[in-house]
Amino acid sequence: MPETLLPAGWSPPIGYANGMAAEGRLIVIGGQIGWNAQQAFETDDLAGQVEQTLRNIVAVLAAGGARPEHLVSMTWYLTDLEDYAAKRKDIGRAYRTVIGRHYPPMAVVEVSRLLERRAKVEIQALAVISGA
Numbered sequence: 001m002p003e004t005l006l007p008a009g010w011s012p013p014i015g016y017a018n019g020m021a022a023e024g025r026l027i028v029i030g031g032q033i034g035w036n037a038q039q040a041f042e043t044d045d046l047a048g049q050v051e052q053t054l055r056n057i058v059a060v061l062a063a064g065g066a067r068p069e070h071l072v073s074m075t076w077y078l079t080d081l082e083d084y085a086a087k088r089k090d091i092g093r094a095y096r097t098v099i100g101r102h103y104p105p106m107a108v109v110e111v112s113r114l115l116e117r118r119a120k121v122e123i124q125a126l127a128v129i130s131g132a
Helices: 046-063 081-086 088-098
Strands: 003-005 019-021 024-033 071-078 106-110 121-130
Touching: 024 046, 046 071, 046 088, 046 121, 071 081, 081 088, 081 106
Parallel strands: 071 106
Antiparallel strands: 003 019, 024 121, 071 121
């Protein structure tokens, strides 16, 4: 399993890690968005799209023999950071429901739009299966 890195004297971050170390099989997950397996959006709500996006990531992980706790990095691309801030509690609840309480290093970036116009979030992720 990945090892969380926290420099001496630093306060622990909330909802992410500053760094992780891992050895093993690397799984690279291309940008996932909030549509279902048939590439259809079921909601335009940001928290709902985040939950579906995370479910898509878990499906790709499973296809590679990995689980959410193997995630070592996530980059979130959002079209509206104010919407993210307003729905932070719902997004956090969706995250814990799908991923659990595993918080890899993350970055959040606001973008003007995503390739799919209805998409409000896209997440790219990396995972490592230790000992693989």
